[in-house]
Amino acid sequence: MDDRADWDDLRERRMAEPGAAEAYEAARIAFELGQTARELRYRAGRMVLRRRAARP
Template sequence: MSEREEWSEMRAEALTHPEAQEAYEATRIRFELGREVRERREALGMTQAQLAQAAGLQQPAIARFEAGGTMPTLPLLERLAAALGLRLQVGFEPLDRAS
């Protein structure tokens, strides 16, 4: 058995616990939000420092956010969206359609 298979099995076992599922979901959300911001920033040719200035933040805050290190508030997401030339849209989708 490879390390990958062992890890997959360990992860699957861990995610059978509700607390682990909640933590995993919170981490997934932070990671996806950070990735979306980074991809948009890069598409615009902005540096983290430029985004930080446009959003009224410090560059380390952008770096932490893009790495999935913080769970942002809605006002922070609105500031980042505006700095990236976007409109924040929040919604819900059925779990069977979620990725």
């Protein structure tokens, strides 16, 4: 069996465990929230840099 098949099998077995789907969904939501927070911090920082550059 190749490495990909091993990982696919492992994922399939883990997702069959009780509560795995709920935990996966919670982790996905947390990851997306983190991405959004990073993007907002980045945008806020970019705005500050633009304001500083625009000052006389």
